[in-house]
Amino acid sequence: MASKTQKGKIVIDRERCKGCHLCIEACPNNRIDVDVSLNSKGYSPARFKETIHSGEKGCTGCAQCATVCPDVAIEVYRAK
Amino acid sequence: MSEQMEYKKVFGRPESLKPAPTHYCPGCGHSVAHRLVAECLDELGLRCKTIGVPPVGCAVLAYNYFNFDMVEAPHGRALAVATGVKRVHPDKFVLTYQGDGDLAAIGTAETIHAANRGERISTIFINNAIYGMTGGQMAPTTVLGMNATTAPGGRDPRLHGRPIDISRMLAVSDGVVYVERCSLSSFKEIRKAKKAIKKAFQCQLDDLGFSLVELLSPCPTNWKMTPKAAWDWVAEEMVKTYPLGVIKDITGYEDKK
Amino acid sequence: MPSEKMLMNGSHTVGEAAVRAGCRYYFGYPITPQNELPEYLSARMLDVGGTFIQGESEVASINMVLGASVAGGRVMTSSSSPGISLKQEGISYMAGMELPGVIINMMRGGPGLGNIAPSAADYFQATRGGGHGDYRTPVLAPAGGQELADLTFVAFDLADKYRNPVMILGDGLMGQVMEPVVFPDFIDLKDLPKKDWILDGCEGREPRAIYSMLLGQQGELYKHNLHLQEKYDRITAEEVRWETKRTDDAAEIVVVAYGTAARISESAIEELEAEGIRAGLFRPITLWPFPLPALRELSKKVPKIAVFELSMGQMVEDVILSVGERAEIYFHGLPGGIIPTPAQVAAFIRSALKGDGTVGRRIDV
Numbered sequence: 001m002a003s004k005t006q007k008g009k010i011v012i013d014r015e016r017c018k019g020c021h022l023c024i025e026a027c028p029n030n031r032i033d034v035d036v037s038l039n040s041k042g043y044s045p046a047r048f049k050e051t052i053h054s055g056e057k058g059c060t061g062c063a064q065c066a067t068v069c070p071d072v073a074i075e076v077y078r079a080k
Numbered sequence: 081m082s083e084q085m086e087y088k089k090v091f092g093r094p095e096s097l098k099p100a101p102t103h104y105c106p107g108c109g110h111s112v113a114h115r116l117v118a119e120c121l122d123e124l125g126l127r128c129k130t131i132g133v134p135p136v137g138c139a140v141l142a143y144n145y146f147n148f149d150m151v152e153a154p155h156g157r158a159l160a161v162a163t164g165v166k167r168v169h170p171d172k173f174v175l176t177y178q179g180d181g182d183l184a185a186i187g188t189a190e191t192i193h194a195a196n197r198g199e200r201i202s203t204i205f206i207n208n209a210i211y212g213m214t215g216g217q218m219a220p221t222t223v224l225g226m227n228a229t230t231a232p233g234g235r236d237p238r239l240h241g242r243p244i245d246i247s248r249m250l251a252v253s254d255g256v257v258y259v260e261r262c263s264l265s266s267f268k269e270i271r272k273a274k275k276a277i278k279k280a281f282q283c284q285l286d287d288l289g290f291s292l293v294e295l296l297s298p299c300p301t302n303w304k305m306t307p308k309a310a311w312d313w314v315a316e317e318m319v320k321t322y323p324l325g326v327i328k329d330i331t332g333y334e335d336k337k
Numbered sequence: 338m339p340s341e342k343m344l345m346n347g348s349h350t351v352g353e354a355a356v357r358a359g360c361r362y363y364f365g366y367p368i369t370p371q372n373e374l375p376e377y378l379s380a381r382m383l384d385v386g387g388t389f390i391q392g393e394s395e396v397a398s399i400n401m402v403l404g405a406s407v408a409g410g411r412v413m414t415s416s417s418s419p420g421i422s423l424k425q426e427g428i429s430y431m432a433g434m435e436l437p438g439v440i441i442n443m444m445r446g447g448p449g450l451g452n453i454a455p456s457a458a459d460y461f462q463a464t465r466g467g468g469h470g471d472y473r474t475p476v477l478a479p480a481g482g483q484e485l486a487d488l489t490f491v492a493f494d495l496a497d498k499y500r501n502p503v504m505i506l507g508d509g510l511m512g513q514v515m516e517p518v519v520f521p522d523f524i525d526l527k528d529l530p531k532k533d534w535i536l537d538g539c540e541g542r543e544p545r546a547i548y549s550m551l552l553g554q555q556g557e558l559y560k561h562n563l564h565l566q567e568k569y570d571r572i573t574a575e576e577v578r579w580e581t582k583r584t585d586d587a588a589e590i591v592v593v594a595y596g597t598a599a600r601i602s603e604s605a606i607e608e609l610e611a612e613g614i615r616a617g618l619f620r621p622i623t624l625w626p627f628p629l630p631a632l633r634e635l636s637k638k639v640p641k642i643a644v645f646e647l648s649m650g651q652m653v654e655d656v657i658l659s660v661g662e663r664a665e666i667y668f669h670g671l672p673g674g675i676i677p678t679p680a681q682v683a684a685f686i687r688s689a690l691k692g693d694g695t696v697g698r699r700i701d702v
Binding site for chain 3 (some may be wrong): 130133150152197
């Protein structure tokens with residue numbers, strides 16, 4: 001039940017994101033969803049799912065999202 | 081209570097890319113290509129030695145994004161301008177970054193001859209099969225049946241000729257040492273593209289000859305698709321006309337796995 | 338030390354002068370009647386460790402000039418009329434980007450493919466654009482031989498001083514004829530003016546971008562054009578060049594001509610002197626900026642101006658602007674590469690003096 005800590009985490013720059021959602025496509029563990037509230041450019045940005053629910057895998061810091069992100073809107077961190 | 085973990089950053093903006101947000105459309109291949117070029121320049125320590133030539137096309141403002149010296153060129157003439165730069169500064173790193181109109185339509189002569197002279201220049205060729213900046217007209221690379229504002233009803237071989245494969249044409253020339261076609265349509269392909277770009281840069285560093293990487297690039301806006309659909313169209317349709325892979329490689333480099 | 342006096346082909350003269358003036362980059366394409374220039378430099382550039390590329394076209398060549406210029410080199414290209422048409426895009430860009438460079442036009446007959454005989458019908462193209470946008474190109478008009486050498490030095494200096502392309506307007510006759518010339522000494526590259534705006538990699542500084550596109554909504558392009566015009570105003574105030582012969586108060590008529598036409602006119606004037614006809618010569622050396630104030634002053638003292646051109650009449654429009662109604666203006670032009678004898682030009686001057694319209698015509702202002 002409780003949320004595990006993720007091995008990796010990402011920080012999405014909400015204002016840089018243009019809502020292309022390719023990161024969601026790329027993430028192997030389904031850690032990103034869409035934030036329907038618009039950013040100041042009128043896009044629905046991608047949003048990192050902080051909380052891991054049971055049955056879900058956590059972020060591993062694989063950086064596939066950041067690699068495909070056209071706007072360098074994602075920074076990726078891995079646990080030391 | 082969750083443990084406090086210490087994280088280290090493993091992915092961020094490369095130094096060869098300015099922090100400015102780009103004007104490129106959501107899902108545009110340019111943005112990814114810019115970042116890959118910047119990462120390679122960083123990894124090779126080239127930023128302060130680089131002079132780049134952007135196209136006339138969607139990337140005409142690339143100097144607002146790339147964090148190194150850049151000079152504008154008239155449409156199509158980037159490789160002639162780059163030749164002039166490289167002959168004055170043979171010890172510096174010179175690259176051109178061009179679209180399909182710039183490189184394979186109006187600039188065809190300049191492209192072929194710079195390549196044929198074996199100029200020590202590396203070229204990134206963004207192929208999105210359409211003219212983006214001007215609103216979706218047919219490009220020499222528009223594939224058969226594909227709609228464009230100047231080919232309404234789709235590209236017809238009798239009316240419009242067939243799409244051009246400039247990379248294969250360039251490969252015929254002895255001045256060209258490395259040509260590879262990659263795509264920007266998935267994580268795996270983007271990673272391969274980066275390797276190809278780095279290899280092309282290495283050709284210049286090793287004084288081997290002219291090198292070019294063609295990147296099949298999604299254009300959601302002018303293809304009138306979502307970014308994901310555009311990715312799929314590259315991966316499933318566009319590669320039928322433009323198969324991925326090494327087109328020429330006489331570098332003698334071993335492939336690093 | 339200046340060189341010894343040499344007998345040299347006009348195109349070779351330009352090439353040698355360029356090298357001595359510090360030019361180390363030449364990009365060009367063969368076209369008659371200036372092939373001797375790239376041929377000469379294909380060897381001479383190697384002597385001095387410079388770069389020669391025979392580009393795939395005049396278009397490619399002017400763009401190589403643009404690239405070498407932005408990288409900081411003293412750079413030159415050359416062509417003849419149809420090839421200069423091809424270079425106009427590049428010249429406009431260089432003007433907008435404020436890049437120095439020297440362009441040699443050895444004019445031939447036009448329009449279109451024309452012929453390969455000497456003509457001077459590119460005056461409009463040289464002085465009124467011929468590329469797009471609000472810009473000017475300083476244009477120097479040598480009258481052969483020694484002046485080809487001297488004005489080549491001037492061209493490189495002007496180009497660097499004002500960060501602008503500069504054109505030398507010769508013609509097929511000048512380019513082919515061999516004449517005695519003494520070259521100024523070699524310029525040491527270390528003595529060339531330093532350029533703090535070039536692209537050479539951003540080590541130790543912020544990256545630079547050089548471009549002519551200014552899309553912003555704050556009037557950036559408007560301001561840039563004002564800035565360019567301020568530069569052109571300075572050139573107009575400080576760099577005008579012309580020569581006069583026998584234009585004192587006793588002159589009954591003054592011939593206005595440049596280049597080869599001026600040399601023939603000078604011989605014609607000497608013939609007329611022997612007949613007791615007092616004719617002078619006003620020879621513009623900068624076609625842009627045109628020596629308008631000087632010609633305007635002269636036209637107040639002389640009753641007749643006779644314009645002779647190797648064209649259907651292009652410089653004559655600048656003469657009309659300078660002279661207005663202050664003097665009678667006569668015009669005679671020979672297009673298509675026809676070179677007259679001094680006697681034929683003298684016949685025009687006599688006709689203008691008589692006002693009988695037998696050779697040339699009166700211009701109705």
